[in-house]
Amino acid sequence: MKPEFRAFHEQLQRFIPSERLITDPLRTLAYGTDASFYRLIPQIVVRIESEDEVSHLIGLAHEHAISLTFRASGTSLSGQAITDSVLVQLGDGWTDYHIGDNAHTIRLQPGIIGAQANRYLAPFQRKIGPDPASINAARIGGIAANNASGMCCGTAQNSYRTLHSMRMVLPNGAVLDTGDANSVARFREQHPALLDSLAALAELTRANPELRQRIEHKYRLKNTTGYALNALIDFTDPIDILQHLMIGSEGTLGFIASITYNTVPDHPHKASALIFFDSVRTTCEAVARLKPTPVDAVELMDRAGLRSVEDKPGMPGFIRELPNDAAALLVETRAVSAEALQNQIDAIEAVLAPLDISHPYAFSTDPEACARYWAIRKGLFPAVGAVRDTGTTVIIEDVAFPVERLADAVTDLHRLFARWDYPEALIFGHALEGNLHFVFTQSFESDDALRRYEGLMDDVAELVVNRYDGSLKAEHGTGRNMAPYVELEWGPEGYRLMQQIKQLLDPAGILNPGVILNDDPQVHLKNLKPMPAAHPLVDKCIECGFCEPVCPSRDLTLTPRQRIVAWREISALERSGQDPDRLQQLQRDYAYQGDATCAACGLCSTNCPVGINTGDLTRQIRHDRNISRTPMANWLAEHYGGVMHTSRLLLGAADRTHQLLGTARMRRLTGGVRTLSGNRVQQWTPAMPTASPRVKIDATPAPTPAGQVVYLPSCASRTMGPMRGSVETASLADTTVQLLHKAGFEVILPLRLESLCCGMPFQSKGMFEAADLKRQELMKQLLDASDGGRIPIYSDTSPCSLRLQEGLPASLQVFDSIDFLDRFVLTRLDITPVEEPIALHVTCSSQRQGLDTALKRIASACSRDVVVPEQITCCGFAGDKGFSTPELNANALRSLKAQVRHCNGGYSTSRTCEIGLSHHSGIEYRSLVYLLNRCSRPKPEEEIAHVTP
Known part of the structure; x- marks a missing residue:
């Protein structure tokens, strides 16, 4: 930490706990990274939890002349959420909301x-x-501070246009809630000079015909370049002006503590069509024709964009034959009723009828078909990221042109790509608003590469501003990326007006300096983010941050993006041999921050635009670190039956001790032992399972009308019984057999069951050889038990099902319990749903298998009130990490108890996950099989709609 920050840091500790003040090199690097291609490392990262902390922080920053940068999710692309000073992150205390006026407004923190x-x-x-x-x-x-828009909202439904009111903390420490009359009155009384100055600026702007006309023109387009000068001509009340200036201000004018939006309709009836044209000009003519029709989105994709996805599964073959000037439009329309929707489709098709369309098209109302269309559009950006050279970054620029000149603008952009040698660049965008994104790969490792980028950006600025009078940033914000070009776009008068606004509201310049307004004409070429090779498993990461909301270690240690950022730095230092002290510290800190607290659940891959599973990197690191333990792992794999027997004995002994001592004394005893061992002894909780009896092989009846099924109980199901005091006394295996019998299935168990394992416990620790040995052994037994794959296989634990699916021979039919119950069991049962509310946890492995909807369908058949807690993704138990690293489980489930305390039990599909869920919720979680078995009876044969596995 630089000396000038030390006193500031010491005083911060007076009102912010030290665990929310981050200064170590690993986390300041990782937390300081956003989705842009710039890199600044903060001196301090502060996690704030309340408005009072924000006010104190701003006051202290003034006192020490230290700048602050506020950060939400860090998905911004233009360099507006990074700093080499103090980065301020939002903690858990900013998730309150209130729906008002029959949902026509919503207040959001x-x-x-x-x-x-x-x-x-x-x-x-x-x-x-x-x-x-x-x-x-x-x-x-971030959405409000950047005035983010998107595919459907255009200029009419962005944050500026749908703002109802706002609560803000200004750089002078004042708090204003524009939705509270008393707050407004106090603010008018206490800050008359500020409001008078804003009113005077607005009056001068309205009195300047040339400047006013320019502002009106600029905001006919999407525009986030500079400050929202339209606030000065749209409003006369300085309170209204102030709150609208905050929109798109990128944290340079104040802190948005809450915002109340006027909501918009979300029509339930939707239809989409993907329409191809042989030329860009015809495509853009279609956009102009569609503008007055009832369309909600019109997305343009140029030929390079289509070429980048033409080989993807499900893409029509004719795309490969389209000419080089071809383009496509993805059109969506929405309506309140099916009849209205059809009328809108007819109107749209009528205006397109005179145009030459390269292939017949039709609007689809099928959600799956529409999702495939949108997946094509959304796949364009990651398509470039996935094929770029290691060490390069992906840049997405964001401009807007008058719609009537869109065709010429696309052609001119293509010429610039050719001039500056960007053959991979592609164009897509929200054509209805003239908003185009262009994506290309860029290396910053040589002066020539940097000059090429500088030349392209200078030419783009000249093209957009001087030739087309468009906007250089339509929706991604100005940041550092476009700061050198703000005056070019707005002219000296407009730029001077923005400087006056900044000086008026933040005269000390402590909020996000250098963003939006910057005197350095080269700022967009400085502090460029390196993207060194880390590992082939993650080198395609574009650091967008889309993975972060689903990661169970978020806010505890690192997220997937942050793990990759840190590992890139470690790898680069290892290769260079430079700064060995820094390398050693990063490696030491990563052992806990990056490795020990990674659940390796792979849920990040479901949100990643390029499909990266950061858990694979974690497992590889563990493999490389523990290579010397391979012989021991192999020995355990070969003697797995004995391991299971020992586990059962230990669980039984722990349960008897719990029974003897009672919960309180058992917790004190085990907690003390864990502390004395330096946390090497695993944590005990009252939710620990009892020992499960062995699964009986000979308990299957004669063949029944539903046919046969091979039942594979997992290691956890075979060893872990219900927790002490559970309302269920039978093992999961016994209950599953009972349910399958009830549905009319003959149940077959694999031979040598005690020694079988999918290999997951070894895989998660990087013991790949042992993991593969166990999976291959299991597959052989399943082939035998299923008569070569003829009989379907039922796997009762979702993580194990996923592990099996990833290496499944084509001859085997392995169904996760959710899938099998949903497809083949529900139809054979009469179900009487319970009246009480139940909590449902969708495991990460269920989500990765795409079974979340099916799981909710089963639960809804069993209960009229199913609660799926918000922001609970992976539970963080991760096999045995709930015992060895319990803080990961606690962090992932920290908001669970308050959401489910009214529920009469919780249900899931993984026995180990259920231990942590029970411990942190205050209610017992168990397999959904228990509930389905309890509330069902066999359906009469004549009523069964037969579906054969």
Whole structure:
């Protein structure tokens, strides 16, 4: 830490706990990284939990003349969320919301993810207006501070246009809630000079015809370049001006503590069509024709973009034959009813009828077909990232042109790509607003590469501003990326006005300096992020941060993006041999921050645009570190039956001790032993399972009408019985057999069951040889038991099912319990749902198998009130990490108890996950099989709709 920050850091500790003040080299590097291609490493990262902490922090920053940069999710692309000073992150205390006025308004704190806000509004068929591509990861604070828009919201439904009111903390420490009349009155009384100055600026702007006309023109387009000068001509009340200036200000004018949006309709009936044209000009003519029709989105994809995805599964073959000037439009329309939707489709098709379309098209209302269309569009950006050379970065630029000149603009952009040698560059965008994104790969490792990038950006600025009078940043924000070009776009008067706004609200310049306004004409070419090789498993990472919301170690240690950032740095230092002290410290810190607290669940891969599973990197690191333990792992694999027998004995002994001592004394005893051992002894909790009896092989009846099924109980199911005091006394295996019998199945168990394992316990620790040995052994037994694959196999534990699916021979039919129950068992049962609410946990492995919907369907058949807690993704138990690293499990489930305490039990599909869920929720979690068995009876044969596995 630099000397000038030490006193500041000491005083911070007076009102912020030390665990929320981060200064170590590993985490300042990792937390300081955002989705842009710039890199600054903060001196201090501060996690704030309340508005009072924000006010104190700003006051202390003024006192020490130290700048602050606020960060939400760090998905921003233009360098507006990085700093080499103090980075301020949002903690858990910023996720409150309130739905008002029959869901026509919603108040949101800045820590809420955009997609979560829409889930709150979904029951009312409403949503927030902004819909950025990053909505599943971006938080409301960043969405508002960047005036993010997206595919459907255009200029009419962005944060600026749908703002109802705002609560903010200004650089002078003042708090203003524009939705509270008393707060507004106090602010008017206490800050008249500020409001008078804003009103004077607005009056001068409105009185300047040339400047006013320029502002009006600029905001007919999407525009996030500079400050929202339209606030000065759209409003006369300085309170309104102030709150609208905060939109798109990128944290340079104040802190948004909450925002209330006017919501917009989310029509339930939707249809999409993918329409191909032989030329860009015809495509853009179609856009102009579609503008007045009832369309909600019109997405353009140029030929290079189509070429990047033409070999993807499900793509029509004719795309490969399209001419070089071809392009496509993805069109979506939405309506309140099916009849209205069809009328809109007819109107759209009528305006397109005179145009030459290269291939017949049709609008689809099938959600799966529409999802495939949108997957094509959303796959364009990652398609470039996935094929780029290691060491290069992916850059996505964001401009807007008048729609009537769109065809010429696309052609001119293609010429610039050829001039500056960017053959891989592709164009896509929100054509209805003239908003185009262009994506290309860039290396910053040589002066020639940097000059090429500088030349391209200078030419793009000249093209957009001087030839087309467009906007250089339509929706991604100015940041450092476009700061040198703000004056070019707005002219001296507009730029001077922005400087006055910044000086008026932040005269000391402590909030995010250098962003939006910057006197350095080369700032966009400095502090460029290195992207060194780390490992082939993760080298395609573009550091977008989309993975972060689903990671169980987020806010405890590192997220997948942050692990990759750190490992890139470690790998680069290892190769260079430079700064050995820094390398040693990073390696030491990574052992806990990156490795020990990684659940390696792979849930990150489901959100990653390029499909990276950071858990694979973690397992590889563990493999390389523990290579000397391979013989021991292989010995355990070869004697697995004995290991299971020993585990059962230990569980039985622990349970008897628990019975003898009682919960309180057992917790004190085991906690003391764990402390004395330096946490080497695993943690005990009251939710620990009892020992399960052996699964009986000879308990299967004669063949029944439903046929046969091979039942594979996992290691956990075979050894772990219900927790002490459980309402269920039977083992999961016995209950599963009972349920399958009830549904009419003959149950077959594999031979040598005690010694069988899918290899997951070894795989998670990087013991790949032992893991593969166990899986191959299991596959052989399953082939025998299933008569060469003829009989389906039922796997009762979702993580094991996923492990089997990843190496499954084509001849075997392995079904996770969720899939089998949903497809073949429910139809054979009469179910009487329980009336009480139940909690449901969808494991990470269920999500990765795409079984979350099926699991919810089963649960909903069993209960009329199913609670799926918010923001609970992977539970973090991760096999045995709930015992060895219990803080990971505690962190992942820290918000669970408050959401499920009213439920009469919880249900899931992984025995180990259920231990941690029970411990941290205050209710017992168990397999959903128990509930389904309890509330069902066999359906009469004549009523069964036969579905054969």
